[in-house]
Each structure stands twice: as C-alpha cells, then as structure tokens.
Amino acid sequence: MTSARSYIIGYILSVILTLLAPALLWLHIYNHHRFPTHPELYAAAVVLAVLQLVVQLVFFLHIGRESGPRWRLMALFFAIVIVFIVAGGALWIMQDLNGRMMPDQAQMLQYMSEQDGGI
Amino acid sequence: MMTTNAAHRTDSAPVFGFWLYLMSDCLLFAALFATYAVLRTNTFGGPDADALFNLPYALVETLILLTSSFVAGLGMVAASRGSKTGTLSAFIIALLLGLAFLGLEVHEFAGLIAAGAGPSRSAFLSSYFALVGTHGLHVALGSFWMILALVHTAKSGLHQDTMRRLTLVSMFWHFLDIIWIFIFTFVYIFGSI
Numbered sequence: 001m002t003s004a005r006s007y008i009i010g011y012i013l014s015v016i017l018t019l020l021a022p023a024l025l026w027l028h029i030y031n032h033h034r035f036p037t038h039p040e041l042y043a044a045a046v047v048l049a050v051l052q053l054v055v056q057l058v059f060f061l062h063i064g065r066e067s068g069p070r071w072r073l074m075a076l077f078f079a080i081v082i083v084f085i086v087a088g089g090a091l092w093i094m095q096d097l098n099g100r101m102m103p104d105q106a107q108m109l110q111y112m113s114e115q116d117g118g119i
Numbered sequence: 120m121m122t123t124n125a126a127h128r129t130d131s132a133p134v135f136g137f138w139l140y141l142m143s144d145c146l147l148f149a150a151l152f153a154t155y156a157v158l159r160t161n162t163f164g165g166p167d168a169d170a171l172f173n174l175p176y177a178l179v180e181t182l183i184l185l186t187s188s189f190v191a192g193l194g195m196v197a198a199s200r201g202s203k204t205g206t207l208s209a210f211i212i213a214l215l216l217g218l219a220f221l222g223l224e225v226h227e228f229a230g231l232i233a234a235g236a237g238p239s240r241s242a243f244l245s246s247y248f249a250l251v252g253t254h255g256l257h258v259a260l261g262s263f264w265m266i267l268a269l270v271h272t273a274k275s276g277l278h279q280d281t282m283r284r285l286t287l288v289s290m291f292w293h294f295l296d297i298i299w300i301f302i303f304t305f306v307y308i309f310g311s312i
Contacts, residue, residue: 007192014185018300021308022178028312041312049304053297060192060293072138079142083149090153 010059017052021045137287141294144257148298151253152305155246159309163241168310171236177307180223181299184258187216188296191289198285203277206285210269213292217262224255247306254298261291 024044028036036044057063057076064073103111159168191213197205228248231237238248268288272281 004193004196007189007196010192011185011189014189015182018178018181018185018303021304022174025174025308025311038312042309045304045308045312049300052300056188056293056297056300060188060296061290071135075135075139075142079145082146086146086149087153087156090150091156094157 006059006062010055013055013059014052017048017055021048133283134286134290137290141290144294145298148250148253148301151246151250152301155250155305158242158246161242163243165241165244166234166236167243168247168306171231171234172307172310174307174311176223176227177303180220180227181303183216183223184220184296184299187213187220188293190216191292195285195289198277198282201277203272206277207269207273210265210272210285210288214262214265214269217258217265217292221255221258221262224251224258228252251302251306254295254302257291257295257298261288261295264288264291 021044024036024041028041058065063076064070066072102108190209194206194209194213197209228251231244236244238245265288268281268284271284275281
C-alpha cells in the first residue's frame with residue numbers, strides 16, 4: 001500500500017515545480033524585465049507553490065486515499081479555511097489601515113491648497 | 120518478520136491525531152506568514168529582501184529538504200516491506216540531509232547578523248527571522264525525534280511501536296517540506312521579483 005512509485009512521481013514533479021519559479025525569474029531578467037511581467041511572476045509563483053502543495057499532499061502524505069470517511073481531508077479543508085481567514089484577513093485589515101494613515105506633510109499641504117487656496 | 124499492524128494504516132487513530140496537530144501547526148505558520156507579508160516592506164531604511172537574499176542558495180536549501188522528504192518516504196516503503204536495514208539507511212540519509220539544511224540555514228542567519236541585518240534591524244527582518252527561524256526550530260526538533268526513532272528501531276527492530284513512530288516522524292518531515300515550499304515562494308522568490 002505504500003509504494004516507492006508514488007514517492008518517485010511526487011519527487012520528480014516537486015523538483016520540476018521547484019525549478020520552474022527561478023526559471024521564470026531568469027526568463028524575466030533575460031527578456032529585460034518585459035516578459036513575464038511582475039504581476040505575472042507573482043501569480044505564477046503562487047500557482048507553482050499551490051501545485052507543489054497538492055503534489056506532496058497526494059504523493060507523499062497520501063491524502064484522500066483513506067478508506068472510509070476522509071477525516072484527514074476534512075481537517076485539511078478546515079485548516080485551509082482558517083489559514084485564509086488568518087492570513088487573508090490580516091493582509092486585508094493592514095492594507096485598509098495603511099490607506100487610512102495620516103498622509104505626509106507635502107500631501108496634506110497639497111490637499112489643503114486644493115480645498116481653499118492654501119495657507 | 121513484520122506482522123500486519125494497524126498503526127501504519129493512514130486512517131488509524133494516532134495518525135489522525137498527529138494530523139490534527141499538523142493542521143494546528145499550519146495555523147501557527149499562517150500567523151507568521153501573515154506577519155511577514157504585512158511587514159516585509161517595513162525595512163526602516165535598512166536592506167530589503169532583494170538586497171539580502173541569495174536565490175541560488177535558497178534553491179539549494181529547498182532541493183536538499185525536498186530530497187530529504189523524498190528519502191524519508193522511501194524509508195517508509197522499506198519499513199512497510201519489513202526491511203530494517205533499508206529503513207535505517209533511508210532515514211539516516213534523510214536525517215543527514217535535514218542536518219545539512221539546518222547547517223545552511225544557520226550559516227545564512229550568521230551571515231545576515233554579521234552584516235548588520237539581524238532580527239533587531241527592522242520589522243521586516245524581525246518577521247523574517249521569526250518565520251524562517253520557527254521552521255528551522257521545527258526541523259531541529261524533527262531531526263532529534265528522527266534520531267530517537269532510529270535508535271529505537273535499530274535496537275528493537277520493526278514492530279508496531281517503531282512503525283508508528285517512523286510513520287509520524289515521516290509525516291512531520293513531509294509537512295515541514297510543504298511549509299518550506301511556501302517560505303521559498305513568499306520569502307525568496309517574492310523577494311527576488
């Protein structure tokens with residue numbers, strides 16, 4: 001039930017996914033920062049990490065191959081939900097707070113001069 | 120010869136209990152990742168991720184830990200076939216790779232601190248050392264636990280207790296590699312973009 005095949009497939013896929021991210025970065029520098037663009041690089045890096053997470057969960061941790069009720073899979077889904085609430089929530093709140101921070105003096109003067117001719 | 124044992128089955132109670140611990144450990148790392156994501160641009164006039172991190176170095180660390188996780192998996196395959204020698208040799212290789220990873224990480228930390236980029240330099244570096252350091256601490260504890268499991272197996276052979284122990288250690292090891300993938304992506308790859 002534990003086969004070497006599963007680990008070998010998982011290892012090969014993981015190595016490929018690990019090397020793809022630096023390869024894209026190298027392509028970005030090679031193409032003088034025009035392709036892939038920065039937003040594309042960020043998105044690709046996240047997609048590659050999530051793919052490798054799935055590969056290792058399936059081939060190394062044998063998730064979803066349980067017999068009977070898949071309690072481990074359910075606990076995993078619950079953990080993923082909480083991770084999104086904690087990490088996503090923190091980023092959302094901090095970004096929002098950043099937007100509400102007091103601007104610097106130059107920005108304030110500019111704003112005031114736009115309002116009523118300045119001081 | 121090895122007898123059929125329930126402990127190795129992926130749906131047994133110890134495995135599920137340990138899985139729940141791993142899921143709660145995920146939440147610890149989620150908090151540390153969130154902290155790092157929020158503070159990663161707060162460099163306080165100090166060096167930022169792009170200036171400090173060496174991507175090829177991090178890539179070598181990643182491949183070493185990945186290989187270690189893979190070899191530990193092969194160790195479990197050998198264990199399920201009842202091969203004590205195979206199990207011990209695979210786990211010893213996994214352990215040595217884990218220690219090599221730790222050595223590289225300690226070297227990296229020492230270099231940063233020597234260059235004046237220690238955890239007290241900026242909020243970015245505090246969150247970096249907290250995140251990567253917590254993972255490193257997990258690897259260090261995992262290595263110690265692996266040594267105990269190896270000594271136990273070497274002394275008493277493969278039976279229900281040692282099988283359970285090896286199963287849980289290898290799960291912990293795979294879990295730490297998964298956490299590292301996200302450190303590699305969010306710290307080192309994002310830092311180089």
